[in-house]
Amino acid sequence: MAFCTCEHIYAAMEPILDIRGLTKTYPGGLTALDAVDLQIRQGEIFALLGPNGAGKTTLIGAVCGLVRPTGGEIYAFGENMREHWRGLRARIGLVPQELATDMFEPVLRSVRHSRGLFGLPADPDRIEEILRSLSLWDKRDAQIRNLSGGMKRRVLIAKAMAHDPDLLFLDEPTAGVDVELRRDMWKQIAEMRARGTTVILTTHYIEEAEEMADRVGIIRQGKIVMVDEKDAMMKRLGRTEARVTLSQPLTQLPDGLSGRSVTLSDDGLTLCYRGGDGAGQGKAEVAELTKTLTRSGIDYVAIETHESSLEDIFVDLVENGGGRAAA
Amino acid sequence: MIGFNARSAWTIYKQELMRAFRTVMQSIFAPVLTTTLYFVVFGAAIGSQMQGGMGGVNYGAFIVPGLLLLTLLGESTSNASFGIYMPRFTGAIYELLSAPVGVAETLVGFVGAAATKSLILAAIILITATAFVDYTIAHPILAVGYVILVSASFSLFGFILGIWADNFEKLSIVPMLILMPLTFLGGTFYSIDVLPEPWRSVALANPVVYLVNGLRWTFYGSSDVSIWLSLGLTLAFLAACVALIAYIFRTGWRLRS
Numbered sequence: 001m002a003f004c005t006c007e008h009i010y011a012a013m014e015p016i017l018d019i020r021g022l023t024k025t026y027p028g029g030l031t032a033l034d035a036v037d038l039q040i041r042q043g044e045i046f047a048l049l050g051p052n053g054a055g056k057t058t059l060i061g062a063v064c065g066l067v068r069p070t071g072g073e074i075y076a077f078g079e080n081m082r083e084h085w086r087g088l089r090a091r092i093g094l095v096p097q098e099l100a101t102d103m104f105e106p107v108l109r110s111v112r113h114s115r116g117l118f119g120l121p122a123d124p125d126r127i128e129e130i131l132r133s134l135s136l137w138d139k140r141d142a143q144i145r146n147l148s149g150g151m152k153r154r155v156l157i158a159k160a161m162a163h164d165p166d167l168l169f170l171d172e173p174t175a176g177v178d179v180e181l182r183r184d185m186w187k188q189i190a191e192m193r194a195r196g197t198t199v200i201l202t203t204h205y206i207e208e209a210e211e212m213a214d215r216v217g218i219i220r221q222g223k224i225v226m227v228d229e230k231d232a233m234m235k236r237l238g239r240t241e242a243r244v245t246l247s248q249p250l251t252q253l254p255d256g257l258s259g260r261s262v263t264l265s266d267d268g269l270t271l272c273y274r275g276g277d278g279a280g281q282g283k284a285e286v287a288e289l290t291k292t293l294t295r296s297g298i299d300y301v302a303i304e305t306h307e308s309s310l311e312d313i314f315v316d317l318v319e320n321g322g323g324r325a326a327a
Numbered sequence: 328m329i330g331f332n333a334r335s336a337w338t339i340y341k342q343e344l345m346r347a348f349r350t351v352m353q354s355i356f357a358p359v360l361t362t363t364l365y366f367v368v369f370g371a372a373i374g375s376q377m378q379g380g381m382g383g384v385n386y387g388a389f390i391v392p393g394l395l396l397l398t399l400l401g402e403s404t405s406n407a408s409f410g411i412y413m414p415r416f417t418g419a420i421y422e423l424l425s426a427p428v429g430v431a432e433t434l435v436g437f438v439g440a441a442a443t444k445s446l447i448l449a450a451i452i453l454i455t456a457t458a459f460v461d462y463t464i465a466h467p468i469l470a471v472g473y474v475i476l477v478s479a480s481f482s483l484f485g486f487i488l489g490i491w492a493d494n495f496e497k498l499s500i501v502p503m504l505i506l507m508p509l510t511f512l513g514g515t516f517y518s519i520d521v522l523p524e525p526w527r528s529v530a531l532a533n534p535v536v537y538l539v540n541g542l543r544w545t546f547y548g549s550s551d552v553s554i555w556l557s558l559g560l561t562l563a564f565l566a567a568c569v570a571l572i573a574y575i576f577r578t579g580w581r582l583r584s
Contacts, residue, residue, distance in 0.1 A: 026584070061584070064425040068579045086330055089427040100418030104349065116338030117426045159422065 014078055015039035016167055016198050017063065023071035024058050024222075032058040034222040035072065040167075045189065045199045047209035047230075049314050050219035056202040057097060059219070060169045064094045076167065090118055093165030097172045097202075099152045101159065103145035107136055110144060111158045118163035130158050134188060150181040157188065168192060170201040174208060186212055206314055218314060233313060240282020242273040244289065245302040256292040260285065271300075282307070335428045339436025340443075343410050347444045354406070354444060355451070362398050362452045365390070366459040369516060374460065382518040384547050387460030392542040393515030395452055396477065399445050400510055400535070403478050404502050407441035407485030412498055415489070415581075424583060430576040434486070434569075441482035442475070449474050462546065470545035476561055477538060483568035490581050509535040514543075519551045534560065 017040035024033040032055045040046050050056050061067035063074055065085065074081040076088045101110060111127055131137040134154045139147060144155055153173065160168060170189065174182040182205075189212060193199055203209055209216050210230065217227040226233070249268030261275035273289055276282015286305055293300055347354040370387035374380075381389040414420035423433065456462065464470050492498040513535030519527055530536055531552070540550035541557025550557070575582065 064421075066421055066424050066583055068583050086332075086427045086429065089425060092425070094421065094425045096418070096421050098418050100421060102346075102414075102417070102419055109345075113338055113342055114422060116341075117335055117422060117428065119332040119335045119427055121334065 014042075015075075016042040016077060017200075018075040019059075019063070019072070020075070021072035022059070022062060022069055022074060024055075024062060024067060025070045032222050033062065033069070033072075036219075036222070036224055038217060038224055038227065040198060040200060041215070042198055043193065043196060044214040045193050045201070045212050046215050046217065047213035048200065048202045048217045048219060049206065049209055050202070054219045055222040056219055057171055058222075060094065060171050060200070060202065064092060064169060065089060090163065091166045093160035093163065093168040095153075095156050095160045095168070095170045095173055097175065099149070099156065101144060101152075101156060104143055106141050106143055107131070107147070107155055107158075108140035110155065111162050114159035115162040120163050126164070127162065130161050133191065134158050135184075150177040153177060153185075157185075161192070165197065167198045167200070170199060172202055172204065174203070174205060182208070239274055240276035240286060240305060240307055242282075242286040242289070242303060242305045244271040244273070244293065244300050245269060245304075246271065247299040247301050250298070254292065254296045254298060256296060257289065260289065262289065330429070331431050332427060333432075335426065336432040336435040336439075339423075339428075339432065340440045343437055343440030344443060346410070347406065347440070355448065358398050358402055358448055359451050359455060362394055363455050363459070365394050365397075366456050369394075370456075370460040382520070382547075382549065382551075385461065388462035388547075389518075389543075390516055391453075391456055391460060391462045392546045393510075393513075393539045394456075395449055395474070396535075396539050396542050397507075397510045397515055398448055398452055399474065399477055400481050400506050400538070401502050402448055403441055403445040403481035404485035404488060404506060406444050407438055407482040408489035408492065408498055408502075410437045410441055411486055411489035412492055420582070430573055433576070434483070434572065438479065438482040438486050441485060442478040445478040445482065446474065449478070464546050465548040466545045470542065473542050473545050473558075473561075476558075476565065477542070480561055480565040480568060483565065483572060487568060487571055487575070490575055493581075506535075509533055510539070514539045514551060534564070537561070 017038070019036055019038040022033050022036040022038075023031070025031045034055075036055070036059060038059075048056050048059070058067055062069045063076070063081070077091060079088060081088055105113070108127070108131070111131065112122065115123065115127065128137060131140055134157060136151065136154055136158055139151060144152060147155065153176075157170075157173070160170075173189070174185050177185065186208065189199055189201070201208070201212075213230050215227065216230050216233055218225045246269050250264060250271075251268060253262060253264050253271075257271070261273055263272045263274075264270070265272065271289070271293075273282075273286055275285055283305070286303075290300070290303065366387070369390055374386035374390070377386040380386045411420075414423065488498065488501050512530065513533045514530070519530040519536060522530055537552055537557040537560045540552045541554055541561060544550040544554040544557070574580075
């Protein structure tokens with residue numbers, strides 16, 4: 001009996017969003033998106049990471065109709081956005097980065113408005129369900145301007161969910177919210193995915209992508225630098241670093257350690273290991289290193305280890321073009 | 328892709344009307360009060376001292392169409408321009424732009440609501456005017472049609488203004504510095520026939536003259552210029568506004584980056 005993994009299922013499915021050669025050059029000459037190719041799979045949570053000005057919001061804007069691309073094509077649900085924008089937009093939701101809405105409106109009316117704007121009939125039960133799921137039901141009659149920043153962001157999420165989109169963009173959904181609320185929102189996003197919504201989020205918080213995303217894309221200067229499964233990216237680019245402080249200086253590497261990604265510091269007091277695959281191999285090699293030292297009669301007084309996080313990988317890719325991670 | 332989503336249009340329309348009623352003092356009471364003061368000062372007080380009236384009509388009654396138009400032009404333009412400018416200013420327009428909503432739904436929603444507000448104002452003003460001046464409407468159906476046409480035209484114009492403006496100053500410049508002077512000089516308070524040449528000919532270059540006289544004809548069956556010319560120019564203005572808005576939506580000018 002053959003088992004089919006999620007990756008195999010994803011690979012067999014048509015992408016829910018297929019971006020081909022998407023380019024946006026502003027009249028001033030700035031190229032915000034430079035021939036971006038990106039495929040999003042149905043049902044996944046995709047995190048798009050990138051520094052400020054990398055093109056994340058422009059990419060979202062191009063898909064959602066806020067930005068007019070200067071080149072390339074966007075296909076959603078198998079159809080061309082340019083030709084079938086009306087039907088496709090009805091299936092896409094957007095939570096913007098800015099807290100932008102009519103702040104004088106009460107919560108309930110604002111969310112109802114969003115549903116109507118997308119052409120759907122009123123559904124009080126569904127609206128109540130959405131508001132309750134975001135802990136907004138008790139605030140339904142409050143003017144949005146009187147809510148806290150975190151609550152306002154929830155209102156924007158409720159408005160985006162009001163038409164039950166199949167594909168939801170969250171542009172920096174937890175920017176400016178406290179840690180507790182951020183974790184609460186992670187839970188909400190996970191629940192959206194559980195209901196079958198495909199979620200694409202941009203974030204500055206690497207831990208957010210690490211916590212939630214199935215796949216991660218890294219964008220830099222309008223170009224997609226890398227797209228991969230989060231776990232595969234960690235495995236491929238993740239590294240273990242270990243520093244072993246010796247009690248006595250060495251003049252050269254012991255014989256058993258040569259060829260094991262170990263270097264000796266100039267003062268001979270520290271052995272530095274850098275290797276592994278981000279999936280446990282590095283830890284095993286560090287353990288083997290310490291055993292070798294013991295067998296060789298080399299005494300050590302301290303060991304420091306560090307596993308590279310998604311943040312390390314991200315910083316490396318953005319600042320060094322991935323050179324350090326790949327080294 | 329063509330199509331029309333009536334529910335989306337109704338949602339925008341309803342939202343815009345609610346916004347007006349949320350600011351009822353500013354949206355309804357203020358213009359009604361201002362126009363009423365005109366009726367009191369020019370119609371009842373000064374008008375009663377003018378023997379023979381203007382153009383064969385009692386002066387108080389003579390200024391009713393002009394004052395009605397003064398309010399219609401200003402309010403239609405302001406309502407529609409604020410309606411679209413505010414979401415642009417706050418960033419809330421993202422929701423409209425990302426929704427399955429085209430130019431038709433947007434116009435029916437925003438412009439329809441702005442025109443409706445103007446029509447409500449017009450009705451209140453006409454009812455209020457009866458307390459101060461005696462007037463009649465010779466062609467009531469045509470008058471209603473003409474008021475609707477003017478409201479729709481200037482709501483479309485206001486919508487364009489709201490897209491063009493990138494600050495609040497620009498938003499108020501056109502109604503305050505262009506529309507109001509043109510309306511005052513466009514025969515609201517007098518017949519241009521009383522002007523000496525060359526000022527009468529100069530006045531004919533003022534487009535508001537044709538609007539005021541068009542409405543005045545529906546009230547009293549006579550005016551300084553032909554009703555057909557007034558009607559034709561108003562329809563041409565409406566068509567030009569629609570064409571410009573269609574262009575704006577096609578190119579995304581000032582709406583999509």
